[in-house]
Amino acid sequence: MRLALATALLATSLPGSAQQLPPDTAAKVATLAQKVLADSGVPSASIGIVQDNHIVYAQAFGLARVTPPLPAEASMAYPIGSISKQFTATAILILQQQGKLSLQDPVSKFFPELTRAKDVKIINLLTHTSGYQDYAPQDYTIPAWKVPGDPLAVVHEFAGKSLDFDPGTQWQYSNTNFVLAALIVEKVSGEPFAKFLRDNVLKPAHLEDVLNLNTDQAKLQVTGYMRNALAPIRPAALEAPGWYFGDGDLAMPVGQLLKWDLTIINQTLLTPASYKQMETPYILTNGKDSGYGLGVQIFDYKGHKAIEHSGEVGGFVAENILFPNDHIVIAVLTNQEASAAAADITKQIAPLLLPATAPATTGATDPATTTAQAFAPHLQTIVANLQKGAIDRSLFTANCNDYFDATALADYQSSLTPLGAVTSVTVGHARLRGGMTFSSYRVAFSGGTTLIFSVYLQPDGKIEQLLVEGKA
Numbered sequence: 447m448r449l450a451l452a453t454a455l456l457a458t459s460l461p462g463s464a465q466q467l468p469p470d471t472a473a474k475v476a477t478l479a480q481k482v483l484a485d486s487g488v489p490s491a492s493i494g495i496v497q498d499n500h501i502v503y504a505q506a507f508g509l510a511r512v513t514p515p516l517p518a519e520a521s522m523a524y525p526i527g528s529i530s531k532q533f534t535a536t537a538i539l540i541l542q543q544q545g546k547l548s549l550q551d552p553v554s555k556f557f558p559e560l561t562r563a564k565d566v567k568i569i570n571l572l573t574h575t576s577g578y579q580d581y582a583p584q585d586y587t588i589p590a591w592k593v594p595g596d597p598l599a600v601v602h603e604f605a606g607k608s609l610d611f612d613p614g615t616q617w618q619y620s621n622t623n624f625v626l627a628a629l630i631v632e633k634v635s636g637e638p639f640a641k642f643l644r645d646n647v648l649k650p651a652h653l654e655d656v657l658n659l660n661t662d663q664a665k666l667q668v669t670g671y672m673r674n675a676l677a678p679i680r681p682a683a684l685e686a687p688g689w690y691f692g693d694g695d696l697a698m699p700v701g702q703l704l705k706w707d708l709t710i711i712n713q714t715l716l717t718p719a720s721y722k723q724m725e726t727p728y729i730l731t732n733g734k735d736s737g738y739g740l741g742v743q744i745f746d747y748k749g750h751k752a753i754e755h756s757g758e759v760g761g762f763v764a765e766n767i768l769f770p771n772d773h774i775v776i777a778v779l780t781n782q783e784a785s786a787a788a789a790d791i792t793k794q795i796a797p798l799l800l801p802a803t804a805p806a807t808t809g810a811t812d813p814a815t816t817t818a819q820a821f822a823p824h825l826q827t828i829v830a831n832l833q834k835g836a837i838d839r840s841l842f843t844a845n846c847n848d849y850f851d852a853t854a855l856a857d858y859q860s861s862l863t864p865l866g867a868v869t870s871v872t873v874g875h876a877r878l879r880g881g882m883t884f885s886s887y888r889v890a891f892s893g894g895t896t897l898i899f900s901v902y903l904q905p906d907g908k909i910e911q912l913l914v915e916g917k918a
Contacts, residue, residue: 465500472505475503475798478791479507486786487916488785489679490509490510490518490780490781491791492505492522492524492699492779493505493777494520494700495774495775496707498773499711501705504520504704505520506519506700512679521655523697523698523699524698525694525696525762526697526766527759527764528694528758529703529755532724533643533696535572536647537631538631539720543716543717549569549572550567550569551568553576556629557601561607567613571627573740574738575614575615575618575728575730576609577610577613578626579607579880580621580879580880581600582621582689582693583880583902584845585911586783586911587682587683592686593686595687597625597628597629598629600625601622601626601629604622614731617730618879621690621693624741627692629691640695647715651706651714653698653705655702656696656697657696659684669781670781671761671781673782673784673857674858675861676897680853682761682782682783700777700779703777707768710724723739724740725744727744742754747769748800752769753767753770756789758783759783761783763780763783763787763789764778765788765791776799784900784915786898786915786916815876817885818887821901822873822887825901828841829862833859833863837855841908842909843910846911864893865891867892871890873886874887874888882910886898886899886901886915897914898917899912899913899915
């Protein structure tokens with residue numbers, strides 16, 4: 447069953463910009479956005495574009511709320527998830543500019559009780575090279591996140607464990623790093639993190655209508671959604687206050703995110719030296735480029751420097767990519783979790799604005815691929831059982847068993863059974879995160895449909911996550 451998607455009529459020309467995206471390009475953006483939403487069933491997307499250093503496009507498509515219907519508008523705030531991390535990194539850099547801390551300071555200077563705090567530096571937190579385990583790798587809302595959380599308790603639990611690797615030797619994404627960074631901002635500044643961020647980052651950047659999900663959830667006009675396999679969407683549970691803290695707690699209209707992006711391109715908020723630190727990938731102890739700066743990914747996109755980050759919280763996925771040397775930005779905000787729609791729209795817009803000058807680069811195969819490949823035959827059996835409305839609960843963790851309640855099982859059965867038998871399962875990509883192996887799989891069915899599944903495996907082989915992200 448597909449959603450009947452309504453298109454919002456609003457095409458916002460933001461204050462301070464008389465420029466517009468060329469009509470033919472704007473028409474292509476609208477067409478591809480509507481197609482991605484129709485194909486994926488994601489309710490809405492709010493899309494913003496910077497070109498020639500001006501905001502030239504801000505338009506929303508689809509429904510901000512499905513029932514009763516509320517058309518999406520570009521003026522509506524969407525959670526931006528982990529894109530919030532670069533705001534936290536900026537707060538740290540401001541404190542460094544003020545001489546109140548250094549990126550080279552050890553964590554022990556602020557929280558000596560944490561694991562190997564003398565060996566982990568602030569720069570390791572902001573570049574995901576600390577070894578501290580991720581407290582929130584899942585792409586669905588686990589039971590713990592449905593009740594208010596405590597950032598300090600999160601840090602004590604997950605940064606109190608043994609490290610996943612020696613500091614600086616590997617890169618592994620961990621939300622725990624940025625919760626700890628935000629707590630360091632509080633300790634050094636003597637102010638609540640949200641207040642310091644507002645007064646020293648958001649206001650100087652002239653950002654308006656920015657919401658903090660720990661205090662402003664009721665102000666969101668956009669509803670977040672989730673989907674079990676290919677079943678109809680359902681409202682999603684946004685994490686309770688206190689769970690995202692410096693790592694994914696902001697929401698804003700797409701135009702405000704573009705204003706933020708322009709502060710990075712034009713280097714108007716920090717010193718040139720600070721921006722250089724932010725945009726320089728961390729080099730691991732083995733000499734390899736991590737591809738990650740301070741709260742941002744740095745890579746080459748077909749011959750163009752790219753600064754990128756995605757974000758996800760319960761019910762929402764966002765994508766934001768800057769091409770600083772070309773003065774181009776693409777931002778896409780969507781309201782369905784565990785969906786690739788935001789990334790798909792971004793990938794299709796990029797060639798319209800940025801002609802390719804070199805082939806895309808590919809990274810080396812992650813060693814986690816071996817684990818992912820070994821699991822592929824088991825996934826085929828699990829999917830076949832889901833088509834019958836059944837699972838072997840001994841294979842799953844408590845969190846994943848909670849996800850697969852009677853409603854989810856019914857949704858998986860009703861939407862997967864018509865696809866026919868599974869004919870093949872192939873590994874897309876794999877990596878380590880949160881002490882687990884994350885893998886994506888292409889699962890092909892005899893009826894001709896291929897779906898993308900995402901899986902998290904615990905070291906003992908238990909399944910922490912098994913979701914359908916959409917059609918391939």
